[in-house]
Amino acid sequence: MADIIQLLPDHVANQIAAGEVVQRPASVVKELLENALDAGAACIKLIIKDGGKVLIQVVDDGLGMSATDARLSFSRHATSKIKKAEDLFNLHTKGFRGEALASIAAIAHVEMQTKPDTEELGTHLRIEGSEIVFQETAVTPKGTSIAVKNLFFNIPARRNFLKSNHVELRHITDEFHRVALAHPDVAFHFYHNGSELFNLPADNHRKRIVTIFGTRANQKLVPVEEETPIVKIKGFITKPEFAKKSRGEQFFFVNHRFIKSPYLHHAVVAAFEGLIKSDTYPGYFLYLEVNPASLDINIHPTKTEVKFDDEHSLYAILRSTIKHSLGQFNVAPALDFDQ
Ligand code: ADP
Ligand code: MG
Numbered sequence: 272m273a274d275i276i277q278l279l280p281d282h283v284a285n286q287i288a289a290g291e292v293v294q295r296p297a298s299v300v301k302e303l304l305e306n307a308l309d310a311g312a313a314c315i316k317l318i319i320k321d322g323g324k325v326l327i328q329v330v331d332d333g334l335g336m337s338a339t340d341a342r343l344s345f346s347r348h349a350t351s352k353i354k355k356a357e358d359l360f361n362l363h364t365k366g367f368r369g370e371a372l373a374s375i376a377a378i379a380h381v382e383m384q385t386k387p388d389t390e391e392l393g394t395h396l397r398i399e400g401s402e403i404v405f406q407e408t409a410v411t412p413k414g415t416s417i418a419v420k421n422l423f424f425n426i427p428a429r430r431n432f433l434k435s436n437h438v439e440l441r442h443i444t445d446e447f448h449r450v451a452l453a454h455p456d457v458a459f460h461f462y463h464n465g466s467e468l469f470n471l472p473a474d475n476h477r478k479r480i481v482t483i484f485g486t487r488a489n490q491k492l493v494p495v496e497e498e499t500p501i502v503k504i505k506g507f508i509t510k511p512e513f514a515k516k517s518r519g520e521q522f523f524f525v526n527h528r529f530i531k532s533p534y535l536h537h538a539v540v541a542a543f544e545g546l547i548k549s550d551t552y553p554g555y556f557l558y559l560e561v562n563p564a565s566l567d568i569n570i571h572p573t574k575t576e577v578k579f580d581d582e583h584s585l586y587a588i589l590r591s592t593i594k595h596s597l598g599q600f601n602v603a604p605a606l607d608f609d610q
Contacts, residue, residue, distance in 0.1 A: 282401035285377035296323025297442035305365035307331035322436030335387035449529035455479035497592040509554035514547035520554035542593035
């Protein structure tokens with residue numbers, strides 16, 4: 272019989288990968304914000320039009336790229352963040368798959384301007400459906416700006432599946448909150464259709480939470496802190512009287528990355544046992560630091576699910592740390608704004 276297997280052309284492979292990485296405009300926002308953070312940006316601007324359907328742009332003042340790297344960044348498996356398999360067990364960056372820009376460029380019109388601090392001139396390039404259609408040396412500021420337009424222009428089924436601008440903006444805002452809470456030391460600006468939704472100066476954790484969720488959040492927060500050989504825990508829980516029926520302000524960050532963990536959520540809720548009604552949930556902003564070697568984040572392309580080596584110990588430590596904080600707070604309320 273004749274041979275029938277062929278390797279897919281790159282643009283088809285990229286489009287398939289995009290299906291996993293990019294579900295909606297918020298996924299693009301996440302990837303671009305994370306790239307800006309990995310580039311060491313001190314100030315990041317997020318500019319959105321019409322819930323991300325018309326424009327998603329991220330402007331950073333980070334490292335920038337050379338002309339060759341700017342071009343290569345849109346190739347699949349092109350990354351500056353890991354070099355060998357072992358690096359996967361010692362990750363210090365958000366990215367490492369080298370897939371985001373290739374995926375985004377396969378399903379949108381992308382315009383990039385980038386310049387390293389050391390160069391006089393930068394690079395301006397446009398790529399549409401995996402094809403570079405324009406590249407020029409240009410006068411650009413230090414850092415990188417990536418504008419993503421007409422998302423899913425070549426996948427009508429996906430484009431039609433998008434929800435209203437309002438709903439897509441809500442998903443984007445959720446993603447923005449997660450990234451901004453994980454990095455209070457970075458300044459963020461967020462604009463939608465020309466109006467500024469958030470202006471977050473570089474701050475400490477408590478002030479970042481309060482700037483995002485309003486000054487009333489401040490009085491709700493109880494500090495949490497613990498250091499063990501397995502995990503370092505910092506952050507805040509909300510006082511029991513502020514427990515809500517709806518799930519809402521509940522955030523776990525592991526090594527500066529937002530994660531979802533029903534298991535650890537359970538540990539927090541268990542610590543509140545007897546203090547809140549069983550159909551209500553506490554709010555929390557918990558920052559965990561573990562040895563990168565004890566953490567697998569390569570379970571899913573979006574990297575919000577992770578696998579811990581010693582999940583059971585983590586559960587026990589988290590639960591007792593929070594119990595301890597709740598106990599302390601009963602004795603001496605901690606309302607210090609500067610913690
Ligand atoms: P990954 O982040 O997994 O490496 P991406 O596709 O997101 O993959 O990006 C590919 C590469 O492009 C990155 O490794 C990085 O070198 C470069 N890059 C992307 N965005 C930026 C940025 N905002 N500033 C500087 N370099 C960037
Ligand atoms: Mg990336």
